Amino acid sequence: xxxxxxxVTVTPHRRGAxxxxxxxxxxxWYRLLSGVARKCALLPDGxxxxxxxxxxxxxxxxxxxxxxxxxxxxxxxxxxxxxxxRRRAExxxxxxxxxxxxxREVAFETMSRAQARTLILGRTTAAEKVGSFLLEMAERWAGxxxxxxxxxxxxxxxxxxxxxxxxxxxxxxxxxxxRGAIALVRAHRVRIVDRDALTLD
Amino acid sequence: xxxxxxxVTVTPHRRGAxxxxxxxxxxxWYRLLSGVARKCALLPDGxxxxxxxxxxxxxxxxxxxxxxxxxxxxxxxxxxxxxxxRRRAExxxxxxxxxxxxxREVAFETMSRAQARTLILGRTTAAEKVGSFLLEMAERWAGxxxxxxxxxxxxxxxxxxxxxxxxxxxxxxxxxxxRGAIALVRAHRVRIVDRDALTLD
DNA sequence: CGTAGTCTTGAGTATCCTCAACGAGGGTGG
DNA sequence: CCACCCTCGTTGAGGATACTCAAGACTACG
Numbered sequence: 001x002x003x004x005x006x007x008v009t010v011t012p013h014r015r016g017a018x019x020x021x022x023x024x025x026x027x028x029w030y031r032l033l034s035g036v037a038r039k040c041a042l043l044p045d046g047x048x049x050x051x052x053x054x055x056x057x058x059x060x061x062x063x064x065x066x067x068x069x070x071x072x073x074x075x076x077x078x079x080x081x082x083x084x085x086r087r088r089a090e091x092x093x094x095x096x097x098x099x100x101x102x103x104r105e106v107a108f109e110t111m112s113r114a115q116a117r118t119l120i121l122g123r124t125t126a127a128e129k130v131g132s133f134l135l136e137m138a139e140r141w142a143g144x145x146x147x148x149x150x151x152x153x154x155x156x157x158x159x160x161x162x163x164x165x166x167x168x169x170x171x172x173x174x175x176x177x178x179r180g181a182i183a184l185v186r187a188h189r190v191r192i193v194d195r196d197a198l199t200l201d
Numbered sequence: 202x203x204x205x206x207x208x209v210t211v212t213p214h215r216r217g218a219x220x221x222x223x224x225x226x227x228x229x230w231y232r233l234l235s236g237v238a239r240k241c242a243l244l245p246d247g248x249x250x251x252x253x254x255x256x257x258x259x260x261x262x263x264x265x266x267x268x269x270x271x272x273x274x275x276x277x278x279x280x281x282x283x284x285x286x287r288r289r290a291e292x293x294x295x296x297x298x299x300x301x302x303x304x305r306e307v308a309f310e311t312m313s314r315a316q317a318r319t320l321i322l323g324r325t326t327a328a329e330k331v332g333s334f335l336l337e338m339a340e341r342w343a344g345x346x347x348x349x350x351x352x353x354x355x356x357x358x359x360x361x362x363x364x365x366x367x368x369x370x371x372x373x374x375x376x377x378x379x380r381g382a383i384a385l386v387r388a389h390r391v392r393i394v395d396r397d398a399l400t401l402d
Numbered sequence: 403c404g405t406a407g408t409c410t411t412g413a414g415t416a417t418c419c420t421c422a423a424c425g426a427g428g429g430t431g432g
Numbered sequence: 433c434c435a436c437c438c439t440c441g442t443t444g445a446g447g448a449t450a451c452t453c454a455a456g457a458c459t460a461c462g
Contacts, residue, residue: 041320044400049323051316062309069316093305094298100305101295107308108263114315115252115270119242121322122250122364124451126418155441163323165419170442186427187441199245325419327450356409366451371410387459388409 003096009083013037013074019081020061022071028083030061030072035079036152039070040160050161052117053153055140059106076152121163129162130172131198134182138192148191155187204297210284214238214275220282221262223272229284231262231273236280237353240271241361251362253318254354256341260307277353322364330363331373332399335383339393349392356388 010033013019019030019037032054039052039060051070054060060072093100120132134151141149151158159166176182181197182190192198211234214220220231220238238255252271255261261273294301321333335352342350352359360367377383382398383391393399 049320051319051323062312065313090302094302097295097301100298100301101291104294104301104304104308107305107312111263111308111312111315112266114312114319118252118315118318118322119250121319122252122361124364124417154439160323163325166440167420167442168418171418174442325449355407367408368410368452369450372450375410389459 003092003099004084004089004102007084007088007092011081011083013079013081015074015077015079017074017079019072019074019079020068022068024068026061026063026066026068027086028061029059029086029089030084031059031082032056033080033082035077036075037072037079037081038075038153038157038161039072041070048160049163050157052113053137053157053161058113059110062107062110075157126162126164126168126172127175128199129164130158130169131176131181133158133162134176134190134192135195135198138190147193148189151188151190204293204300205285205290205303208285208289208293212282212284214280214282216275216278216280218275218280220273220275220280221269223269225269227262227264227267227269228287229262230260230287230290231285232260232283233257234281234283236278237276238273238280238282239276239354239358239362240273242271249361250364251358253314254338254358254362259314260311263308263311276358327363327365327369327373328376329400330365331359331370332377332382334359334363335377335391335393336396336399339391348394349390352389352391 013035020028022042034056037054037060038050039054041049041051043049052060053075054072061068063069089099089103093103116136120129120136123129123132137151138146138149153161155166155169158164159169162169164172173182173184176198177184179194179197181194182192184190214236221229223243233255235257238261239251240253240255240261242250242252244250253261254276255273262269264270290300290304294304317337321330321337324330324333338352339347339350354362356367356370359365360370363370365373374383374385377399378385380395380398382395383393385391
């Protein structure tokens with residue numbers, strides 16, 4: 001991927017900063033190098049949906065159209081993003097099979113993420129949604145299956161991701177804690193104690 | 202795309218037939234030529250999720266891994282599917298930039314579909330979910346923005362797609378009908394009367 | 403024409419949302 | 433270093449929504 005790396009621009013972002021907006025021309029592809037970000041859509045009635053959380057290594061901003069439909073915002077301080085000019089990357093993909101294949105792989109991974117998300121949202125009860133969400137985060141966090149990790153996003157972010165009220169997320173988490181399924185340290189540090197209790201029921 | 206077309210195998214499927222199963226080796230890419238299909242996941246507790254409805258023109262079965270996680274089943278009689286051997290298609294994509302770019306475009310389209318679906322599932326009330334679902338189907342149906350179309354899938358399918366109970370789907374539809382937002386002919390033929398009434402509550 | 407599956411409708415209950423108040427943490431400025 | 437403030441998180445009570453269980457009506461198929 002040295003060929004693609006020659007095109008890259010690396011930019012740090014502050015917490016809350018917008019990486020790209022919903023009406024920006026889609027002239028770049030992006031990859032998160034460090035930090036965490038959220039991809040969100042603002043609905044006509046003012047509500048907000050979070051369609052994806054972006055972790056280090058994740059690519060985003062891929063789109064066939066010429067305009068993004070979502071906004072991407074940094075969630076933590078010093079969220080570092082690599083940016084690839086779309087046109088030149090596409091030209092490179094046409095001439096370099098290695099690059100083209102890599103981009104296809106990345107697109108397939110992104111699709112996998114979207115499908116996993118769909119399965120989580122398809123859960124019916126709040127406890128199941130929150131449980132599945134924690135398992136997803138634990139799995140995506142550094143790729144390894146770690147049991148303890150940091151949830152950098154707020155309860156409101158989680159709520160807008162799972163289509164729940166923030167209070168319901170909070171209640172579900174305390175409930176999981178009291179059942180012994182997870183342990184919480186100051187609201188943002190999670191340790192999974194009983195994996196099975198997060199899926200069943 | 203004549204290059205890819207030389208690899209294709211076309212197969213008709215009966216209503217209810219399995220196009221590929223959850224444990225099949227992912228040795229093919231697919232495209233729906235006619236009919237309708239559902240992509241579904243079977244959960245450990247026996248419930249079913251429908252992750253996507255596939256309409257004519259849609260590609261599916263793209264995956265980086267070596268095994269599918271979902272099953273795809275025909276919903277209507279005579280659902281015709283084109284099948285491309287994955288390995289050979291990948292080799293072709295490496296050697297033919299045209300093919301490679303087309304596959305990237307298809308992957309991006311599939312991602313768009315997944316994101317649209319996420320927005321629908323993120324709706325909170327049943328009426329909004331069903332309304333958004335109808336608008337999605339109306340839009341995807343033949344690409345044109347038609348107001349009258351056929352909903353070939355059962356209420357149970359819609360329910361498993363929207364994470365609702367089948368009864369709730371039925372109630373939401375009759376409610377929309379009584380409000381004058383849609384007209385129904387024998388449960389499966391829909392005409393959209395008032396588009397705005399489908400989005401804003 | 404008959405039957406099996408699907409769709410609709412009803413009643414009661416569980417879940418989640420809304421509104422509200424309180425508490426905790428982190429950051430800032432004195 | 434401490435006090436303040438402000439955002440975020442938690443908890444409670446009441447009401448709305450959707451689910452479950454159940455039965456009846458209709459369709460589509462054989």
